[in-house]
Amino acid sequence: MNLLVQAASSDDGSFHGPSINEFFPPTLFTIGGLEFNRIFFIRLFATLVLLLVFWFGTRRMKLIPGRFQSVVEMGLDFVRVNIAEDLLGKKDGRRWLPLLTTIFFMALFFNLTGIIPFLNIAGTSVIGVPLVLAVSAYFAFIYAGIKNSPKNFFRNALFPPGVPWFLYILVTPIEFISTFILRPITLTLRLLMNMVVGHLLLVLFFTATSFFIFTAGSWWSLFGAVTFAFGFAFTLFEILVALLQAYVFALLTAVYIQLAVAEEH
Structure with a gap:
């Protein structure tokens, strides 16, 4: 709480909201x-x-699972059924399941650190982790396309069938940029910016609460109660965002792999 008070106010008693420095802590x-x-x-x-969650959840698998094993199996089945097999079919879905499972749960657990007390910042709110996940998805897409159709993958990606030849002057550069450049960038930024904005809003609500209650005092404490309520509600919303962003990232990875192994390639 002392940290929140220090972040919310300065020596002159004025309020100071969150800044980009939140994401660049001292070494x-x-x-x-x-x-x-x-x-x-x-x-x-x-x-x-x-x-640890997956080690304890899978080290002693039972035919009739206990509660913890059931929760882990539900998480794994969610990725397998709703992401991998739903988009890629059983054969390709099982082939790419380890990657999709890793991406989903890594993104989820790193996202959730943003709402855990004493951690209070998502591991995905700095570009390193989102970039690693996006590059992994990107190379999976390229690998799947080349493995499925070594001769036609790049040709069909850059020169879509059925387009008049003279339009390739416009279509090919657009396809190259959208397929091979923008995809990893948008994957990275989508996850990164959602976590950045979520963190800044949570810090804003709770530092405002500290300022109104501990610095401004008096009847300003009523505003502190309001900002605390907003902060609590937004914390619950951030849990949903953490889950959705992990799901969307894994889903888009599966979509890109599905496009790479489609018959036209």
């Missing part, structure tokens, strides 16, 4: 030129929790 220490900061350890924490 704690450096090893071999690699900087370690608070967000790095948040990502490490999310990774360890993710590994």
